[in-house]
Amino acid sequence: MALPLWKNLLQTTKKRILQQRWLSLYNGAHGYEEELVKKKLQQFSGGSVNLSKEDNGIGILTLNNPKLMNAFTGTMIVELQERVTELENWKDGKGLIIHGAGNTFCSGSDLNAVKEMSNSQDGMNMCMFMQNTLTRLMRLPLISVALVQGKAFGGGAELTTACDFRLMTPGSEIRFVHKHMGLVPGWGGAARLVRIVGSGAALQLLGGAARVDPERALRLGLSEETLPSSDETTALGEARAWLNQYTEGPTTVIRAVKKVVTAGRELPLEAALRTEKDIFGTVWGGPANLQALDRRPKQK
Template structure:
């Protein structure tokens, strides 16, 4: 399996990407697993939070698996994949319960988009993370840019997107992208972070989350994500992007 979904007795669900040999890159199996975890967390009355992390210490998630997606050549082919993942990340964003990304290793590209869709982001000290899509001659294409614009001040979000390079966890903590830095075992750090949240009744947590969900719905976040997906799809079929992909595969 490319992922695991585990229910913790303390009242939270853990989704783990188990493709450490691929730096936990996202393929279609991971997409299916994320959808399943989101649905399970949404529907279970005894689940108070959803935690997303990666296997091992090297990577949280290295974004989309280019060895899988390199066959997507036209904007129509790219749009099909991008919109599928954007739907998943929007569902994650508006999940009625708190969500936590435990960034156990490097997070780049779509890995940062996945993390941005979570309410809270915890990172192991010393890791780096960045929205590197610009260096691939594309933009964020799963909705991560639009989501980031909701969660960070404009200048901080623009810097991350437009510089398109990995930043240290400490820098990301200072600008508010990371909410907690840890050095212990990832799920232990997560449990400590969640301890007070999990004391509350699930209906209270859902009521508070609804405040932000209402805001995102009213601000037409889903519409803006769709525009982001379309823009990325157009750039995806550009010669510059295909040259990047070929160089990446040749290096591999």
């Protein structure tokens, strides 16, 4: 009797969480037509966003436009959304590392595309598109890490804030340079930055367009650790090892951990408690729980 009840609860909770994850921040009521925005963005080609999935449940998302310091072209913005959708459907995923090709992270938006989309409506559409995508990225049931090598500027700095953790390599820097472009963050970076470092530090970083090196990032709580190596391949291996301490274990449990943390961060207390209860119900009496009980010595 208990097993069918557990399976039914699991399916109900999964459905609710999936609906929340796919919920768009913006729709037609906000003047936002996603398919039209995609067509506009796809006019500006170049680079790619690549995803590989490893057997241990770790995904590697690579921004690949090294000629422009991995700046986002229009097609890369659309590809990022496609990769996030792929990750949402990856049932075996536990963790994600985001990094840039060519030993640098991301310099923001491709200025050629920005100049061609300089009217207010185009800018707002790109803003809404990226806010939707990065919010979905942040809500993935995967523990995510931004591996910052070289420069993470502008939109690249915003992207780091959509990850659960940030690791930096020697000589790297994060910089919210929007003020120098006559802008403020538009991809959700300001709202997320306040939650990571607090309003005072966020105001300093945005108002001063301050350079944040690994030492300062550690002090602010913007970075978790400075990795030993600045070599691209070696640093990626170090990031894998760092992430493994949090993703080692049953997939169902790791994903449940991320879901309860997301609920606690985003929902009012009562709603977060109810969501935690529902997620708890999906793992209580589940295979990982029963195996752990079997391994424990009996109490006398």
